[in-house]
Amino acid sequence: MLDLKVCPTCGERAELPVVEQDRLVCARCGHRAGFRRLPLLALTGPSGAGKSTVGPELARRLSDEVVVLEQDVLWTGALRDDVDGHPAFRSTWLRMAAMIHQSGRPVVLCGTVVPPEFESLPERVFFSRIHYLALVADSDVLARRLRRRPAWRGWDEPRIAEMLAFAEWLRREGPSMSPPVELFDTTAVSLSDSVEYAEKWVRRVLRAETTRSSAN
Template sequence: MQTTPEKPVEVEFCLQCGPGTGLRPRGDGSQLRCPRCGWVRLVPLRPLFVVIGASGAGKTTIVPALARKLVGCEVFDVDLTLHIAALGWDAWRATWLQIAHGIAQNGRSTVLCGTITPDQLETLPTRQLVGPIHSCLLDCPDDVLVERLRARPPWRGTDEDFVARQLGFAAWLRDHIEPSFSSYACEPATVVDQVAAWVTSGWIDGSAARLIRSPRRATGRESASHPFARMGPTVRSWARKALSRQTVFP
């Protein structure tokens, strides 16, 4: 018996109307609105930073030091979730936008280090969950890239075809992504400082500064009237007790 396929669940749906009704951006994108009932959800549009480079450019190498340097960000090697690519490359990329969205709800921005390009993110349904996307290139000379790739252990599967594809990708990136930072001309610590300075400049330019500004604090009357107003102290009390017992169970 032939059945009618179910309508896919929207990435962000209305909690009043259900999974079949997707929310749509409103105004500057900081709100998602239900087209049916008008329910609105606020979106913390923090900027997303992407450090792009061909395989072997040094992206993974700088992640730990960059994470220590950028105390206001969460820094990730995108290969951390590479197993999700089994569901499709777009599913993998969309997952990183959802992670960045979740981190933004905690008041922090996200820095991704990997081979994801801006155009691959712009067309995803989850693009509406993050603020402006800034990208920079981590690069090195072709002969250095080849040397690094050929020095990888056999299990990485770095054959000559892979090397040739990465050289082509590196050439494309040089034509399309800026600014560019060299992982060969400078010591790793210097590269980290340069990338960190670039991220910081993204925070304080006109648009990014507006997007990461702390939200308006509710007045005493608004806070007292909110149905969840008394939950904060309760959750904090439970968290302190849980940590003191070194357990996560209430």
């Protein structure tokens, strides 16, 4: 069963999945199912910092190693919930990433998210760890980039101000979150330098995860 919330034996759907020793345990029938419990890599940061330009280049460079996905493609319909943290939207992405992981390749998810929005969800148990790299930039640069965007994206001044406030908060609080958010400032660097840093971050994280798994 690719959907890790559904027991492959009795078909029960778990609202609160249970993982013991890297096996999914069905609360109804007790079946213990092995699965790939891989790390998830979140390329995050405020809008305008570079995620949408770095992501496609990462996909090209790392096509044989990871699956790079754009978070906003599911920001639609019933998933566009108004609840703080957007739990339905976040939970769906965790379930999707966990299913992709069963093919053996980790997911790099590009989109604005911070640890509290993932770490508290029931689907968090599907992953060994979630690693966060935030692309950030100075407020004036972010504002300029957002004002250049097409009108259909809806970047009016109140929304830009809200994003700038988030960006400053992320700079201040991100490194002390649990897990910490690594920051990379794109204010004065080229696209190629940003891509290079993100690629090295992905490879560094995956090497560390491989070493940790081998030690266990």
